[in-house]
Amino acid sequence: MIKLENISFDHCIKCTVCTIYCPVARATHHFPGPKQSGPDTERLRIKNPELLDDSLKYCTNCKRCEIACPSNVKIADIIQSSKWRYFKNVFRVRDFFLARTDLMGSVATRVSYLVNFFIKLFPVKFFLDRFMKIPSERRFPKYAQGTFLSWYNKHRKEQEAFAEKAVYFHGCYVNYNNHDLGKDVLTVLNAINVGVIVTDEKCCGVPLIANGYIDKARKNALFNIHSLEKSASAIGARIVSASSSCSFALKHEYPNLLEIDNSAILDDLDYITRFIHERFENGNVPAMKPVPVRAAYHSPCHLERMGGVMNTIEVLKKIPGLDLTILHSECCGIAGTYGFKKEYYKVAQKVGAELFKRIERVNPEIVITDCETCKWQIEMSTPYRVEHPVTVLARAIDGKKL
Amino acid sequence: MRYDCVIIGGGLSGITCGIRLAEKGASCAVISTGMSALHFSSGSIDLFGHEGEGKTVFRPFEFLDDFIGSNPLHPYARCGSSQIREALFYFRDQLGREDIDLYNNDDANHFHVTTLGTLKPTFFSQRSVFNEKIRQAFEKKSKIAALNFEGYRDFYPELAVINLKRNILFRNIEIISGKILYPDYGDPRRNPFEYRSIDIARIFDTERYLEDLAAQIRAAAGDAAFAAMPAFLGITNFKRHHQLLQQLTGLLIYEIPTLPPSILGMRIDNALKSRFAALGGVYIAGDTVKSGTISGGRLESVYTENGGASALGAGNFVLASGSFFSGGLVSEFSRVREPVFGLRVHSDAERSRWYAPEFFPRDGHPFLEYGVETDERLNPLTDDGQRIANLYCIGALLPHYNPIREGSGGGVAVSTGYRAAELILAGN
Numbered sequence: 158m159i160k161l162e163n164i165s166f167d168h169c170i171k172c173t174v175c176t177i178y179c180p181v182a183r184a185t186h187h188f189p190g191p192k193q194s195g196p197d198t199e200r201l202r203i204k205n206p207e208l209l210d211d212s213l214k215y216c217t218n219c220k221r222c223e224i225a226c227p228s229n230v231k232i233a234d235i236i237q238s239s240k241w242r243y244f245k246n247v248f249r250v251r252d253f254f255l256a257r258t259d260l261m262g263s264v265a266t267r268v269s270y271l272v273n274f275f276i277k278l279f280p281v282k283f284f285l286d287r288f289m290k291i292p293s294e295r296r297f298p299k300y301a302q303g304t305f306l307s308w309y310n311k312h313r314k315e316q317e318a319f320a321e322k323a324v325y326f327h328g329c330y331v332n333y334n335n336h337d338l339g340k341d342v343l344t345v346l347n348a349i350n351v352g353v354i355v356t357d358e359k360c361c362g363v364p365l366i367a368n369g370y371i372d373k374a375r376k377n378a379l380f381n382i383h384s385l386e387k388s389a390s391a392i393g394a395r396i397v398s399a400s401s402s403c404s405f406a407l408k409h410e411y412p413n414l415l416e417i418d419n420s421a422i423l424d425d426l427d428y429i430t431r432f433i434h435e436r437f438e439n440g441n442v443p444a445m446k447p448v449p450v451r452a453a454y455h456s457p458c459h460l461e462r463m464g465g466v467m468n469t470i471e472v473l474k475k476i477p478g479l480d481l482t483i484l485h486s487e488c489c490g491i492a493g494t495y496g497f498k499k500e501y502y503k504v505a506q507k508v509g510a511e512l513f514k515r516i517e518r519v520n521p522e523i524v525i526t527d528c529e530t531c532k533w534q535i536e537m538s539t540p541y542r543v544e545h546p547v548t549v550l551a552r553a554i555d556g557k558k559l
Numbered sequence: 560m561r562y563d564c565v566i567i568g569g570g571l572s573g574i575t576c577g578i579r580l581a582e583k584g585a586s587c588a589v590i591s592t593g594m595s596a597l598h599f600s601s602g603s604i605d606l607f608g609h610e611g612e613g614k615t616v617f618r619p620f621e622f623l624d625d626f627i628g629s630n631p632l633h634p635y636a637r638c639g640s641s642q643i644r645e646a647l648f649y650f651r652d653q654l655g656r657e658d659i660d661l662y663n664n665d666d667a668n669h670f671h672v673t674t675l676g677t678l679k680p681t682f683f684s685q686r687s688v689f690n691e692k693i694r695q696a697f698e699k700k701s702k703i704a705a706l707n708f709e710g711y712r713d714f715y716p717e718l719a720v721i722n723l724k725r726n727i728l729f730r731n732i733e734i735i736s737g738k739i740l741y742p743d744y745g746d747p748r749r750n751p752f753e754y755r756s757i758d759i760a761r762i763f764d765t766e767r768y769l770e771d772l773a774a775q776i777r778a779a780a781g782d783a784a785f786a787a788m789p790a791f792l793g794i795t796n797f798k799r800h801h802q803l804l805q806q807l808t809g810l811l812i813y814e815i816p817t818l819p820p821s822i823l824g825m826r827i828d829n830a831l832k833s834r835f836a837a838l839g840g841v842y843i844a845g846d847t848v849k850s851g852t853i854s855g856g857r858l859e860s861v862y863t864e865n866g867g868a869s870a871l872g873a874g875n876f877v878l879a880s881g882s883f884f885s886g887g888l889v890s891e892f893s894r895v896r897e898p899v900f901g902l903r904v905h906s907d908a909e910r911s912r913w914y915a916p917e918f919f920p921r922d923g924h925p926f927l928e929y930g931v932e933t934d935e936r937l938n939p940l941t942d943d944g945q946r947i948a949n950l951y952c953i954g955a956l957l958p959h960y961n962p963i964r965e966g967s968g969g970g971v972a973v974s975t976g977y978r979a980a981e982l983i984l985a986g987n
Contacts, residue, residue: 172598172599172819172820174594176755176757176758176820177594177757177820177825183761186749186758189749189753223845224844224845225593225594225844227592227593227598229592424867434560438560461845462845463865464843464866467560467841468560471560483836485833485836486844
């Protein structure tokens, strides 16, 4: 039985514009492009799942096809849901662990020095490459000691004292890898007189969706919606996230891909630079010291799909002294866990090559981007350091060195 | 978020308008739902190709001087002939800055060959489609070879040759057709029949296969002086690849526009966006304007799908949302409406009068002439008759012209886009 709302592929007029803008189709001939993998073959798969074509696994879910589509077809959603609807669920140790960012994080942060040390060793890399199919070239993000949440809990009282508050969905990366970014969020929001409230949360679901753990992703989605709603509605607060992909999942992937009603929180969700920019526009601009740095800004795919790029750019423009070049919109290639898989590693690097070239042409002191996995990819593939826009803003506010 | 000007629609007219405004220092944002109709266009800019009874217009500016007087509602009449000329050459100059050289036959139209092998009068073409050398070789009645990749389904050289031979201009010219083969990537999973223009353009962009392709082209073309190929000779660096291919083959190579996706149109789209960004314009892709707040005869702000409750404010707005295909106009069973602001639309209440009974009627289909009514300043009216003084309507959204019958779509988009920018700049 075909569900009526699932036939957006019928709106496809075969114009092939999506394939033009697909970074994977540009990088490899093995991927026939979103039109063919999505709307074209979806009508066949509905009739007979055996007509499934392996090549759709190349899709990174960057959503650039949906941005390009003049007919409003949810191309990437069609491809993603086909992956878990029709492929036989084969258990792969690697994919299980890549998908469980919070499980891995909560273990690794207890022994982060050991993990960070061992993961760089040749025999470990060799083992991961050979048996886990995680390419030895891939650099891993470092784990932090302890969690952001435990740090935050020591500061909860002072945050609750603010008259205006925002609920902050910190995500796994801040919790397990980069506490400093979470602290920078506090610095910036406190500077515009907003207290930061952290509530219970689970992984947003992006890596689970990418690796086919849809039931688990649904459970996490329900948990997050409930928890965020409870905590935000109690104090009439908005919900912010500083990870573009977490934010995208909460807003778009929950209803469109996981088919979970997120209307209880939808109107309150803001990617952080939109929240900040709105306050800036209302005259709530903190005192800022110059940050005399030459920077290049890279816009992540999921932030583009959400339409949030202009907010980040406008906020960055307010930082005195910052010499900002906006890079032409290109995908960096990593696409979350995609670039951690040996079978896609080469494609991921080829997708990103155009972006890396453009960064090198600008030759900035730092690159700025909103997405943590874009950061890993750019730092691994180019000699440049990558910072989050909120971090740059926090340095303008606290005057410390960037 | 606030800009000097927000432009709704990122096609030919919208970006042309944005470039002119941004060049004069206005902060501009363009919001575009999906990629524009340029991706489905010939990539040539038509000014005016056919008058009534299908008669070819050879000198479009001279023609327009008379035409405007007797057609006061036509979008060209809203611009005036001197501003149409200014707009077109401004457009050519802007594209030139992005390394796309447009050919024009002075003030006269020239003809480009279509996928079906018919000739279409147009005003500007990319130099790989038409140039002086092509014209000279054609006048000398040199032999032409129409070539294609074996298996490429969006161009049939045999069909094009049959149609060209019917044309009186080609009577004494020898035309042959021929095939070349795709380079071998060793990927048995892809069937070459699946390749579209974009896949092939990427083959040329790699530059790796150019020598092999040149050898094949030379062999297939025999003693012809021209090779006519479908327009897929690359997207980035296409100028260099075109030159290289001509050097390697010793032939004049020209491109014939293909079925979508149009590589020729994409090159123009890329160049316009790049120029707009270089002038500081903000291009918001993949978002749709849903509604706006109108008060006291002015549009104050608009709301988008992604933006939700956050408003986009501006001093002036431009509506360049296109015709039916792009969603600028929506047809319901018995009415045509403008979906964002509910503006007053010129159409017919009786559905059976929307279209002619034949598929290719000489006078064109009436629905193509429907659109948003404006006054001479391109300002529209709301449904209850209120004029919106800071909203300008441009491009395919406008009524009282038939881009297909007249061959005027590109020219109307460019000149009304430029006209709106001039009106906005003069108002400030």
